[in-house]
Each structure stands twice: as C-alpha cells, then as structure tokens.
Amino acid sequence: MNxxxxxxxxDFAPDEAVRGVARFLTAGQxxxxxxxxxxxxxxxxxxxxxxxxxxxxxxxxxxxVIGMHEHPTKALKEKTQSSIAVGFQLLAGKKIDAFISAxxxxxxxxxxxxxxxxxxxxxxxxxxxLIPKNNGGTGLLLxxxxxxxxxxxxxxxFAILGSLYARHISGIENxxxxxxxxxxxxxxxxxxxxxxxPLLKANPSIHFIGNIEGRDILLDRADVMxxxxxxxxxxxxxxxxxxEITRQKEIRHDYxxxxxxxxxxxxxxxxxxxxxxSQALAFSNMIDLAVKMISSDLLxxxxxxxxxxx
Amino acid sequence: MNxxxxxxxxDFAPDEAVRGVARFLTAGQxxxxxxxxxxxxxxxxxxxxxxxxxxxxxxxxxxxVIGMHEHPTKALKEKTQSSIAVGFQLLAGKKIDAFISAxxxxxxxxxxxxxxxxxxxxxxxxxxxLIPKNNGGTGLLLxxxxxxxxxxxxxxxFAILGSLYARHISGIENxxxxxxxxxxxxxxxxxxxxxxxPLLKANPSIHFIGNIEGRDILLDRADVMxxxxxxxxxxxxxxxxxxEITRQKEIRHDYxxxxxxxxxxxxxxxxxxxxxxSQALAFSNMIDLAVKMISSDLLxxxxxxxxxxx
Numbered sequence: 001m002n003x004x005x006x007x008x009x010x011d012f013a014p015d016e017a018v019r020g021v022a023r024f025l026t027a028g029q030x031x032x033x034x035x036x037x038x039x040x041x042x043x044x045x046x047x048x049x050x051x052x053x054x055x056x057x058x059x060x061x062x063x064x065v066i067g068m069h070e071h072p073t074k075a076l077k078e079k080t081q082s083s084i085a086v087g088f089q090l091l092a093g094k095k096i097d098a099f100i101s102a103x104x105x106x107x108x109x110x111x112x113x114x115x116x117x118x119x120x121x122x123x124x125x126x127x128x129x130l131i132p133k134n135n136g137g138t139g140l141l142l143x144x145x146x147x148x149x150x151x152x153x154x155x156x157x158f159a160i161l162g163s164l165y166a167r168h169i170s171g172i173e174n175x176x177x178x179x180x181x182x183x184x185x186x187x188x189x190x191x192x193x194x195x196x197x198p199l200l201k202a203n204p205s206i207h208f209i210g211n212i213e214g215r216d217i218l219l220d221r222a223d224v225m226x227x228x229x230x231x232x233x234x235x236x237x238x239x240x241x242x243x244e245i246t247r248q249k250e251i252r253h254d255y256x257x258x259x260x261x262x263x264x265x266x267x268x269x270x271x272x273x274x275x276x277x278s279q280a281l282a283f284s285n286m287i288d289l290a291v292k293m294i295s296s297d298l299l300x301x302x303x304x305x306x307x308x309x310x
Numbered sequence: 311m312n313x314x315x316x317x318x319x320x321d322f323a324p325d326e327a328v329r330g331v332a333r334f335l336t337a338g339q340x341x342x343x344x345x346x347x348x349x350x351x352x353x354x355x356x357x358x359x360x361x362x363x364x365x366x367x368x369x370x371x372x373x374x375v376i377g378m379h380e381h382p383t384k385a386l387k388e389k390t391q392s393s394i395a396v397g398f399q400l401l402a403g404k405k406i407d408a409f410i411s412a413x414x415x416x417x418x419x420x421x422x423x424x425x426x427x428x429x430x431x432x433x434x435x436x437x438x439x440l441i442p443k444n445n446g447g448t449g450l451l452l453x454x455x456x457x458x459x460x461x462x463x464x465x466x467x468f469a470i471l472g473s474l475y476a477r478h479i480s481g482i483e484n485x486x487x488x489x490x491x492x493x494x495x496x497x498x499x500x501x502x503x504x505x506x507x508p509l510l511k512a513n514p515s516i517h518f519i520g521n522i523e524g525r526d527i528l529l530d531r532a533d534v535m536x537x538x539x540x541x542x543x544x545x546x547x548x549x550x551x552x553x554e555i556t557r558q559k560e561i562r563h564d565y566x567x568x569x570x571x572x573x574x575x576x577x578x579x580x581x582x583x584x585x586x587x588s589q590a591l592a593f594s595n596m597i598d599l600a601v602k603m604i605s606s607d608l609l610x611x612x613x614x615x616x617x618x619x620x
Contacts, residue, residue: 134555148492148503189458190540213547214545217544218551218555228500230500233523233524234490234492234523235524235548237523238525238545241525249444249565251565253561255555255561
C-alpha cells in the first residue's frame with residue numbers, strides 16, 4: 001500500500017513530518033510505501049540526515065504551502081501546487097491509497113469535497129474523533145464540525161459509518177450506538193434528536209442503545225456517539241481545553257493524559273471514497289491509522305453497506 | 311422579605327432542607343422570613359430538634375410530595391397539595407417573594423409556566439448555570455435545557471437576561487457576552503448562530519464580544535455565554551461529570567472542586583416574573599441567592615429593560 005503524507009502542514013513542518021516518517025519506517029510495516037508530498041529542496045537534506053531509506057519513500061515535489069490560517073477555498077484554488085492540492089490530485093487519480101495531513105483542516109475538508117467522491121448514498125461526510133472514557137477505553141464521536149446543521153437521516157448515516165469504523169478499526173464486535181441528547185427517554189430533546197431517534201431505533205445495521213446525555217459522554221455508555229457537528233465540535237474543543245488546563249495547572253494524572261488528542265492518530269473523514277486523515281500532530285500514529293483503514297478495507301465495507309441500503 | 315422553600319424536594323428531604331434552614335438562620339440576614347412548605351408532621355419535630363426559632367419561620371402544610379422521577383405535568387395536575395404546587399400558589403398570589411426547590415426540576419419548570427407570568431416581551435424563560443473558569447472566576451451559561459430549539463431572537467434575549475444577572479447578582483459592571491459557536495469569525499456556525507450573531511452585534515444593551523468556541527468555555531473569555539438549551543445542557547452535564555470522575559479517581563485539586571455545582575446555589579429561572587430557583591442541593595446557598603435576587607430587584611430591572619425594548 002502507498003500512503004501519501006502532506007510534509008508541509010502543521011506548525012513544525014517539515015521537520016516533525018520527517019521525524020514521523022523515520023519513526024514509522026523503523027517500527028515495521030514493511031509493505032507500506034510512503035509518498036512524501038512537499039518542497040523537495042527542504043525535504044531532501046532532512047531525509048538524508050535521518051537516513052530515511054529511499055527505497056521506501058517517494059518524494060513528490062509540491063513547492064507551495066497552504067498556511068494554517070489561510071482561507072481554505074481561496075488557498076486551494078490559488079495554490080494548485082501546494083502539498084494539499086497535489087496530495088488530493090494523487091488520491092483522486094488512484095496513485096496513492098490514503099492521504100494524511102496535519103495542515104490546514106479546512107483546506108483538507110474542502111479538498112476532499114472538490115477532489116473526491118462521497119460514498120454513494122451518503123448525504124454528507126463527517127469528521128470524527130475518539131473520546132477518552134473513564135474506564136480506559138475510547139468512544140467515537142461524530143460529527144465534530146463538518147455538518148453544523150443536520151437532517152435526522154444524516155445522524156442515522158453517522159451511526160452506520162461510526163459503527164463500521166468502531167468495528168473494523170477499533171475492533172469492537174457489536175458497537176453500541178448512543179444518540180447524544182438532553183434526556184434519556186424517547187421523545188426528549190430538540191426537533192432533530194426527536195426525529196433521529198426512531199430512525200436509529202429502526203436501523204437493523206446498528207446496535208442502538210438509546211439516548212445518552214452530556215454526563216455519559218466520558219463514561220463507558222456507548223462506543224459510537226452521534227450528534228450534529230455543532231454540538232460535537234463544542235464537546236471536542238471543551239475536552240481538548242480540559243487537557244490544556246490540567247497542563248497549565250500542573251495537574252498530572254494518567255486520566256487527563258488521555259485527553260491529549262495527539263495520541264489518537266488524527267481525525268478520519270468518514271463517508272468519502274478514499275481514506276483521508278487530518279487534524280493530528282502525531283504523524284506515525286496517523287500513518288498507523290491509514291494502514292489500518294486500508295488493510296481492513298474499511299471503505300469497501302462502507303460502500304457495500306450503503307449500496308445494500310440504497 | 312419572605313422566601314419559601316420546598317421542604318420535601320431532593321433525595322434527602324426533609325432533613326437536608328431543615329438543616330439548610332437552621333444554617334441560614336444562624337448565619338445572619340435577620341430581615342429574611344422563611345416559609346417552609348411541606349408535611350407539617352414530618353417538619354415540626356425536626357424544627358424543634360434543631361431549635362429553629364418559630365418567629366423567623368412559618369410552616370405551610372403541604373401533605374403531598376412530587377417524587378424526583380415523576381412525570382412533571384401529570385404530577386403537578388394530580389397533586390395539587392404537593393409542596394411544589396402549594397409553593398407556586400403562594401408565589402403567584404404574592405404571599406411570598408421567591409420560591410426555592412431542590413426537587414423535581416421538570417415540575418418546577420412546568421409549575422413556573424403554569425402559575426407565573428413570563429416577563430412582558432420575553433419569548434420564553436431560560437435556565438442558567440455558573441461555569442467555573444480557569445482563573446478562579448465564573449461565567450453564566452444559558453440556556454441549559456429549557457429551550458432545546460431556539461429562534462435567533464431568543465439567544466439575543468438570553469444575552470440581555472444573562473447580562474442583567476451577571477451585573478446585579480455576580481457584580482460584573484459590564485459583562486462580556488459571547489455567542490457559543492464553532493469558529494471565531496462572524497458567519498461561522500449553524501444557521502441559528504449565523505442568524506443570532508448580527509442581532510447580538512446590534513444590541514446596544516449588551517457588551518457583545520463575538521463568538522466563543524468550546525475551548526473558551528472554561529477560560530476567562532466571556533462572562534455570559536449564550537446558546538440554545540440543547541448545547542447548553544450537554545456542556546453543563548459534561549462539566550458535572552468531570553467532577554464526578556475526578557472524585558471517583560481521587561484526583562483532588564482545588565480546580566476540580568469548583569466543578570461541584572452544589573457550590574453555586576442553584577439554577578435561577580430567568581425571564582419569569584418572580585424569583586424561582588431550582589436544581590441545587592445546598593439549601594443555604596439557594597436562600598442566599600434568592601435574597602440577592604430580591605434585594606437587587608433583579609426582576610424589576612429585567613421587566614423595565616424589556617419594557618423599554620418593547
């Protein structure tokens with residue numbers, strides 16, 4: 001398999017990305033070839049310095065960089081030779097099997113939208129994150145920001161996408177799906193949650209356990225937690241801030257270490273036809289996740305599930 | 311001033327309520343008379359035992375109790391002699407100046423809706439909570455569950471109600487109002503947040519500072535944080551669960567002690583014509599809050615603000 005990395009994205013590019021590549025190549029996974037997308041002049045000396053074996057990597061030159069705070073659509077349109085644009089061109093042309101970036105998240109999402117197809121039957125892709133549970137496990141939360149407004153059917157699709165992810169990537173046989181809501185009983189919540197509940201309840205391809213409340217998010221209640229991207233984004237950023245605050249206050253505890261979202265190997269974009277992972281800083285974790293997504297044929301399973309539903 | 315307490319609400323009623331009364335009467339505030347609503351047969355021996363001075367309290371007999379898990383509307387309709395129903399009758403009849411309960415929150419909200427008027431001009435009341443900030447202060451978050459779906463104008467009204475509360479109860483001269491959103495710039499967010507932003511920006515009676523994100527909620531960014539009740543409830547319950555989890559894991563730190571929401575004296579219902587406080591366990595804190603709401607004439611100020619706007 002051939003996994004492409006945006007080498008120019010993130011605050012410490014390209015050094016951090018090159019170190020991640022070196023670490024991954026040392027640790028194993030010999031059947032993985034890495035395509036490094038970025039400025040050749042900057043990358044070559046770093047690769048030599050860290051003795052990265054040229055047989056296992058290909059450098060694809062991309063002289064432009066999209067900055068972390070650039071306007072996504074504008075930047076992608078103007079910088080056709082940026083590492084993000086070039087990476088998506090490779091992915092759309094089936095030259096690579098997955099694309100990973102720690103760069104401008106908005107540009108990654110816009111790029112996926114422009115260059116890739118949504119899986120047939122999926123209304124809109126979603127971004128997800130792992131949330132640390134109090135018992136040591138994790139739960140998948142989606143959407144965390146791509147779909148600020150949703151129709152009930154979208155939440156139902158997030159449940160399907162999330163369940164397949166939890167099963168094939170996290171290894172949970174029959175993942176419990178919870179609808180994030182304000183109240184336990186059916187009929188509670190806002191109009192969206194009220195309408196989504198019966199869809200989830202009637203969905204035979206998921207294991208729906210009902211509503212989960214704010215107090216259940218950090219507990220081991222559900223393996224997949226679905227909501228629209230507004231609430232999901234607030235939850236994710238609030239959880240991230242807890243880690244920041246405990247660091248500042250020097251409150252050290254294993255539990256809060258797990259709120260360091262860098263541990264989780266990035267945010268996969270679920271519902272697009274090719275593996276795209278963004279928004280993480282730990283490159284070797286991201287590569288591991290991409291390997292898992294490819295070797296489990298997660299996207300093939302998502303496609304056939306939605307084909308059967310369609 | 312005369313403050314009525316539902317003596318029968320909460321998991322440890324009436325003992326906990328009687329202890330709260332005794333504590334309040336010892337601590338001072340001599341101009342406050344307390345009306346204790348509940349089962350006389352249960353209350354009298356406890357009041358005698360704790361030597362509560364009869365000159366400062368009046369017991370109003372209410373033989374029925376609405377349980378914590380009863381259906382609010384049904385229970386209020388059937389149990390007209392319950393402590394909650396009797397309390398609201400007293401408040402609606404101007405026999406008392408405020409009503410406090412640690413009992414069934416739903417019944418308190420339904421009771422307020424049935425027995426009290428909404429302040430003229432207010433679309434719907436909101437419930438609020440104080441959120442601990444990393445610098446030691448607190449911010450007011452509203453709505454936290456009463457309005458699962460909102461129109462933009464409601465968020466604008468929450469900003470006005472919250473600002474008056476922050477000024478007159480928390481003593482913040484010019485409270486900063488933040489709109490909870492997913493993104494910093496105007497135009498970001500779901501349809502509701504996009505539409506609410508210009509209303510808040512154009513509102514001369516608040517100090518609007520723009521959008522605040524999930525990561526800002528626990529930081530000292532805004533004194534008043536507005537959102538619909540779905541997101542607000544998820545935030546509140548998530549914050550409450552952090553306290554629970556740190557207790558379980560025996561992570562002791564002053565910072566997390568402040569996530570014990572019992573410290574904050576209850577949830578005032580903002581936008582109704584009389585002071586109603588619910589959903590807290592610390593009775594003497596609730597009485598203190600009621601005293602502050604009455605002595606600052608918070609509701610008079612809310613009424614006149616909405617009169618001027620109307």
